[in-house]
Amino acid sequence: MTHAILRRWDAGFPALLAQLHDPPKRLYVRGDAAGVLERPAVAVVGARSCSAYGAQVARTLSRDLASAGIVVVSGLARGVDAEAHRGALDAGGTTVAVLGCGIDRDYPARHAELARRIVGGGGLVVSEYEPGVEPAPWRFPARNRIIAGLALAAVVVEARERSGALITADFALELGREVFAVPGEITAALSVGTNRLIRQGAAPLLGTEDVLAALGLEAAPATRAVVTDAAARVLALLADAPRGQDEVVRSTGLAASAVAAALVELELAGLAAEAEGVHRATRLPERAA
C-alpha cells in the first residue's frame, strides 16, 4: 500500500486544515491528492450503530452533495460514516476518509474494500499517523478535528447523547464553520444528540440545499423519476411518514402483490427503501423558495 506525505509547509497542504489551533504536522495520503483537498468539502458524520433513517439520510445527502461537486469528508467508521462515503461514490463523486490509525491500516477491516473504492474513485484516505500506528480510542477525537478542519461545514446525521460526532461538531464550531444537525424523532435515542445540537444553535438540516445555500452553491436541478400509478400512491403514503408493508396494503387498498411490486419499483428508482421492517421515502425535501 503506497502513500504520499503532505507536510504542513508544503504548497498542497490544505489551507482550511491549517486553521486548526493544532494542525497535524503532516498528512499521510493514499490516493492522488492533487486538487482534491482544495475543493469545497463538507463533513458528514454520525453514529456507528445508526438507524435505517440515519443511514438513508447520510447516503442520500452525500450523494446529492457529491453530485453538486462537493467533496464528502468522513471517518470510514461503520454506520453514518460508511454511508456518507458510499453515497458520494454512488454519485461518481469524490470522498475523503480520515483514519484514526496509521495510514497503512485498513481500519475497520470490513471497510478495506470501501477504502479501495474511495481511492479508485479519485478520493483519498488520509491520516496524521505514520504506518504501523494502531487504532486507539483516544485517537478518534484527534481524527475528528481533522475531519472538521478539512470541511467548510459539518453535518451530524444521527448521534446519541454522547457521541464522537458531537466532538467533530465542536471542532467545526470552534473553527467558525457552519454546523448542521439532522432532526429526528424525539423518542429515538439516536436523535437525542442531533436534536440537542439544534437546541444549542446548530442549523437544522432539512435538505441538501440547506448546505449548498450556506456554501453559496446551487443544487443540480432535481430529476423527476417517472413511476407507475401504484408506486406513486405508495410513495405519497411513505412521504407522509414511514410505515410497515402491511400498513401500506391497508392504507392504499392495493393488493399485497401490487404493493410489493410498487415497493421494489420505488427502491430501484432510489425513491424509497426498507430497513428494520419499515419503509421510508428517501428523497430529501427541496428547500422552499
Added chain:
Amino acid sequence: MTHAILRRWDAGFPALLAQLHDPPKRLYVRGDAAGVLERPAVAVVGARSCSAYGAQVARTLSRDLASAGIVVVSGLARGVDAEAHRGALDAGGTTVAVLGCGIDRDYPARHAELARRIVGGGGLVVSEYEPGVEPAPWRFPARNRIIAGLALAAVVVEARERSGALITADFALELGREVFAVPGEITAALSVGTNRLIRQGAAPLLGTEDVLAALGLEAAPATRAVVTDAAARVLALLADAPRGQDEVVRSTGLAASAVAAALVELELAGLAAEAEGVHRATRLPERAA
C-alpha cells in the same frame, strides 16, 4: 346543551386572551369556567392526519403537562388536537377545546363524546361563535388565534408545509409567547412544517421539561416502571429507533412469542406503542442537567 357567556369586560375574561390585537368580544363556554382560564395553559396543536409518531408525542406530552398542573388547550380537531385533549384526560388533568363554530355544535361529530369528557373532567369547550354558527374553513384561523391567546406557550407537534397549526404558531409569536416545534424525520412530509419552524427560530421541543422550564415550572419526578428482562431488552431496542415486530425478533434473538408478550407488556406500561406496523418507545427523554 347549556353554556355561559364570558364578556370581554367581565372579571373572569382571561387576561392573556385580552392581549390579542383583536380579542373576541365574548367567549361562549361549556363547563365551569371558574378558575380554569386563569391557570397556566399550553397549546398543543398539529396535523389532523398526523402520523403514529405525532399522535404518540401529542398524547404523552399533554399527559405530562397535565400531570404538572398545566391546562392543555387545543382545537378538538382529529389527529394531534384530539390526542392532546385525550392525553390531558389520561392524567386526570384539565383541558380546553376551542371551537371554530357555534358553541352548541359538536364539531367534528366524532368528537362529541370527547367534548363531553373534557367538560366532565373539569375542562371547558369554548367558542367566540354564538349557537347555530356553522363550521367554515375561514373560521379556523380565527379560532387558532384564541388557542394561541389562551396559552403561555404553543407546541406544534406535527405539521405539513402548509398547516393550520403554523397559523397558531404565528399568532403565538406575535403575542411574544414561547413557540415550540417537535422535530421529526426530514423525509416525512408531516414534519416539514415543524422542522421549518425550528429553522425559523422556534425552540425544538425535546421533552416535556423544555416547556416546563420555559414556564419556570418543574416536572413531577418521573416514575420508573419495572418490566421483565425481555421487555427491557425490547424497550432498549425501540428507544434507539422505531422498528417492525419481525425486526425486533431478529435483533433481540428472542422467540417471536416472547417479543409479542414483551410488546404487550410495554404497551400496557405506557412505555411503547404500535401503529402502522411500527413499534416505538413513547416516553419522552428527560432533559439533560
